[in-house]
Amino acid sequence: MIPEIGNFALIVGLFLAFTLGVLPIVGAARNNAVLMGVARPLAAGQFVFLGIALGCLTYAFVANDFSVLYVAQHSNSQLPTVYRVSAVWGGHEGSLLLWAFLLSVWTLAVAMYSKHLPEEMVARVLGVMGLIAVGFLLFMLMTSNPFDRLLPAAADGRDLNPLLQDPGLVIHPPMLYMGYVGFSVAFAFAIAALLGGRMDATWARWSRPWTTVAWVFMTMGIALGSWWAYYELGWGGWWFWDPVENASFMPWLLGTALIHSLAVTEKRNAFKSWTVLLAIAAFSLSLLGTFLVRSGVLTSVHSFAADPKRGIFILTFLVIVIGVSLLLFAWRAPKIGLGGKFDPLSRESLLLSNNVLLSVAAASVFIGTLYPLFMDALGQGKLSVGPPYFEAVFVPLMIPMVLMMGLGPLARWKKVDAPELAKRVSWAFGAALLIALLLPLTMGKWSVMVSLGLLLAFWIIASVTLSLRERLAGRDDFMQRLRGQSLSYYGMQLAHLGVAVFIIGVTLVKGYETERDVRMDVGDVLNTGGYEFRFNGVTEEQGPNYVAGKGHVTISKDGKVVTELYPEKRQYNVSGMPMTEAAIDAGLLGDLYVSLGEPIPDSDGAWAVRVYIKPFVDWIWAGCLLMSLGGVLAISDRRYRIHNKRSAEAKTEMPLEEKTA
Amino acid sequence: MKAREKRFLFIAVGVVAVGLAVALVLNALDKNVSLYFTPTQVFNNEAPHGRSFRIGGLVEEGSVKREADGLTVNFAITDTHKRIPVVYKGILPDLFKEGKGVVAQGSVGPDGVMQADEVLAKHDENYMPPEAADALQKAGVANAAAASAVSEPAAASAVK
Numbered sequence: 102m103i104p105e106i107g108n109f110a111l112i113v114g115l116f117l118a119f120t121l122g123v124l125p126i127v128g129a130a131r132n133n134a135v136l137m138g139v140a141r142p143l144a145a146g147q148f149v150f151l152g153i154a155l156g157c158l159t160y161a162f163v164a165n166d167f168s169v170l171y172v173a174q175h176s177n178s179q180l181p182t183v184y185r186v187s188a189v190w191g192g193h194e195g196s197l198l199l200w201a202f203l204l205s206v207w208t209l210a211v212a213m214y215s216k217h218l219p220e221e222m223v224a225r226v227l228g229v230m231g232l233i234a235v236g237f238l239l240f241m242l243m244t245s246n247p248f249d250r251l252l253p254a255a256a257d258g259r260d261l262n263p264l265l266q267d268p269g270l271v272i273h274p275p276m277l278y279m280g281y282v283g284f285s286v287a288f289a290f291a292i293a294a295l296l297g298g299r300m301d302a303t304w305a306r307w308s309r310p311w312t313t314v315a316w317v318f319m320t321m322g323i324a325l326g327s328w329w330a331y332y333e334l335g336w337g338g339w340w341f342w343d344p345v346e347n348a349s350f351m352p353w354l355l356g357t358a359l360i361h362s363l364a365v366t367e368k369r370n371a372f373k374s375w376t377v378l379l380a381i382a383a384f385s386l387s388l389l390g391t392f393l394v395r396s397g398v399l400t401s402v403h404s405f406a407a408d409p410k411r412g413i414f415i416l417t418f419l420v421i422v423i424g425v426s427l428l429l430f431a432w433r434a435p436k437i438g439l440g441g442k443f444d445p446l447s448r449e450s451l452l453l454s455n456n457v458l459l460s461v462a463a464a465s466v467f468i469g470t471l472y473p474l475f476m477d478a479l480g481q482g483k484l485s486v487g488p489p490y491f492e493a494v495f496v497p498l499m500i501p502m503v504l505m506m507g508l509g510p511l512a513r514w515k516k517v518d519a520p521e522l523a524k525r526v527s528w529a530f531g532a533a534l535l536i537a538l539l540l541p542l543t544m545g546k547w548s549v550m551v552s553l554g555l556l557l558a559f560w561i562i563a564s565v566t567l568s569l570r571e572r573l574a575g576r577d578d579f580m581q582r583l584r585g586q587s588l589s590y591y592g593m594q595l596a597h598l599g600v601a602v603f604i605i606g607v608t609l610v611k612g613y614e615t616e617r618d619v620r621m622d623v624g625d626v627l628n629t630g631g632y633e634f635r636f637n638g639v640t641e642e643q644g645p646n647y648v649a650g651k652g653h654v655t656i657s658k659d660g661k662v663v664t665e666l667y668p669e670k671r672q673y674n675v676s677g678m679p680m681t682e683a684a685i686d687a688g689l690l691g692d693l694y695v696s697l698g699e700p701i702p703d704s705d706g707a708w709a710v711r712v713y714i715k716p717f718v719d720w721i722w723a724g725c726l727l728m729s730l731g732g733v734l735a736i737s738d739r740r741y742r743i744h745n746k747r748s749a750e751a752k753t754e755m756p757l758e759e760k761t762a
Numbered sequence: 763m764k765a766r767e768k769r770f771l772f773i774a775v776g777v778v779a780v781g782l783a784v785a786l787v788l789n790a791l792d793k794n795v796s797l798y799f800t801p802t803q804v805f806n807n808e809a810p811h812g813r814s815f816r817i818g819g820l821v822e823e824g825s826v827k828r829e830a831d832g833l834t835v836n837f838a839i840t841d842t843h844k845r846i847p848v849v850y851k852g853i854l855p856d857l858f859k860e861g862k863g864v865v866a867q868g869s870v871g872p873d874g875v876m877q878a879d880e881v882l883a884k885h886d887e888n889y890m891p892p893e894a895a896d897a898l899q900k901a902g903v904a905n906a907a908a909a910s911a912v913s914e915p916a917a918a919s920a921v922k
Contacts, residue, residue: 335856442765444768445768445771445772445775454779457776457779461779461780461783464783465783465786465787468787468791469791472791472795482797482798483797483798484795484796484797484798485795485796485798485816486791486794486795487794487796489790489793489794490790490791490793490794490795493786493789493790493793493794494786494787494790497786498783498786618833618852618853619833620831620832620833678856678857679856679857680856681856698853698854699853699854701828701832702828704832707832709832709833709853711853
């Protein structure tokens with residue numbers, strides 16, 4: 102009964118989304134206030150019904166209703182309850198439902214926090230989001246309905262993939278999806294601007310916070326995924342350039358470009374067409390990402406069953422979305438115009454170069470990810486593009502980008518006096534260079550790559566310091582100056598510092614990590630990286646739905662015990678799948694990482710063991726966290742809230758000139 | 763600077779930048795693409811010598827042997843038609859199992875043994891790497907052709 106209610110709610114949701122996608126847009130075109138007015142109630146209705154659908158599916162999981170095919174495929178009565186809930190998005194159908202539900206959350210949020218926007222803008226934005234929901238709900242109902250029954254019901258379920266039975270995976274997909282789906286708001290704003298033929302600094306101010314929120318979610322989602330891969334896959338890497346990772350990384354790169362381009366549109370009324378194009382591209386890549394991952398075209402842990410019907414639907418949907426928005430762009434973009442003029446050397450041009458580099462980076466990831474698919478489709482044989490490709494392309498692209506990232510916030514809008522800027526930054530660059538050259542010496546081994554990475558990181562830190570000093574130093578009250586800067590300025594600097602922290606993490610872990618795969622008998626001691634790893638053997642232990650071999654490793658340094666680690670090798674009862682659970686001693690300066698390989702046959706309890714030392718690896722995720730916090734600070738800026746209060750006057754043009762941020 | 767000169771500068775910088783990016787991508791692709799071959803193709807000497815490539819297929823039943831150091835593993839990848847022996851030193855993925863799909867990357871020496879530097883098995887018990895599935899299909903055709911008792915339509919359906 103409950104699944105039928107869910108199914109019915111989905112159908113009602115589709116109906117509401119369709120109405121939302123048609124009436125308000127028609128109303129905006131005809132200037133009909135009644136038709137435009139239905140947008141908000143419809144958005145609320147859509148949210149309620151998709152919420153009911155998601156609730157019904159969750160209930161089916163928690164109540165172990167194995168007469169629902171999707172539940173039978175992805176759950177089991179032995180599965181702990183928290184994982185039964187996260188199993189809702191553990192497969193293709195459920196993750197689509199989550200996607201659609203989150204879209205309705207964003208739609209509702211836009212409906213609620215848009216009181217200060219002109220009615221026709223709200224109508225168009227909500228309408229476009231409704232149309233996207235139609236696509237998703239149709240896809241779900243036609244090809245991948247999570248409520249399909251299994252008759253007769255299964256006695257028990259096939260269990261959730263053990264890899265997904267992890268706290269990290271409970272939050273990673275919803276976070277990432279919030280990001281993916283969030284770009285639909287930026288997209289809807291861009292399409293609304295094209296439809297209305299009006300786009301100015303006010304428009305940028307409206308869509309900017311939405312884009313930043315989506316970007317924050319996406320950053321956190323990707324970071325969580327990377328962290329999960331690090332501790333759960335058991336081989337200590339944090340990024341594999343796996344097609345699925347790339348699928349989320351491409352929209353992130355374009356989203357990052359979009360945030361910066363929107364800043365220029367807001368402050369200088371420039372880059373207008375480019376901003377619209379980026380918004381379209383970022384969302385298209387989000388769609389492509391979701392579909393590539395979920396359709397099974399790309400093979401990895403994330404991809405589920407491949408069904409040709411789904412592939413065709415997906416392709417059609419993508420072609421419609423991308424095709425229609427690009428057509429609209431070609432038709433209406435000339436009306437929007439290019440925007441303000443600037444010099445070849447100015448903050449605008451630096452931001453433009455940053456945009457170009459980010460887009461090229463996204464394009465190179467795109468090529469590397471899809472090249473094997475194209476070659477296969479063209480009958481050129483199967484091949485694979487490995488991580489070395491991405492590293493070879495990515496690193497050279499990021500070097501100039503990071504160098505400009507330091508300059509950007511220091512440069513003036515419109516025109517930069519090059520010698521003056523050079524004089525201002527000279528000591529900052531000198532200090533960064535000095536630290537980058539000397540610091541590796543204290544870590545034991547000097548190498549070009551480590552120095553280069555540190556140079557980039559400390560260049561950012563030095564330029565942020567310089568900018569803060571220029572803004573805060575002065576004769577008058579320091580506290581007043583401190584408060585005088587906008588939150589979005591602090592947000593930007595914090596996010597940039599996050600990039601620096603991230604680069605330090607990547608550089609040091611790449612430069613100084615130790616990875617040893619060894620055979621260890623009970624009582625064996627391995628000396629590596631200044632630590633002593635003593636293997637005390639493996640004992641059997643019973644988990645809720647698995648049996649584990651639990652290893653015991655004592656790590657000491659200079660004769661003193663540092664920590665005891667208990668890596669596990671699990672065998673899940675239902676699926677019979679083995680799983681490696683690494684044991685990690687995390688610290689500010691680095692992690693000690695031990696995972697069990699396999700028992701060695703014909704031996705007395707010996708195992709193949711992985712022993713890794715990963716210096717500064719946690720800085721990678723700390724950097725992502727700082728970037729996200731920077732985004733949160735930026736959207737807390739006063740100027741976004743002021744408009745909410747002054748809803749009546751907000752319809753008039755806001756003054757362009759404000760302090761640069 | 764005049765407006766026209768400025769525009770020219772922007773375009774020139776843009777063209778040079780895009781050119782550099784394309785060169786970078788092509789160069790990296792050229793060096794880092796690894797082709798994939800079936801065991802039958804490798805057996806027939808169709809795979810390049812001295813260059814790393816991938817083989818896909820099944821881990822042959824009963825072929826997995828570990829050396830005394832506990833880390834070096836010998837096994838064979840088969841497409842049910844031909845088999846290629848593989849040596850790998852390191853810890854195998856969790857789902858590496860006899861009779862299951864596998865992909866190995868490395869180069870084949872003159873002795874016909876692949877020195878693998880990477881062995882991949884996928885994350886799902888029932889999942890077959892597409893390369894492995896492809897190899898089995900092709901070998902299925904070859905086997906069918908060898909045993910000419912099989913009628914033509916059956917072989918044709920095996921291609922699909």
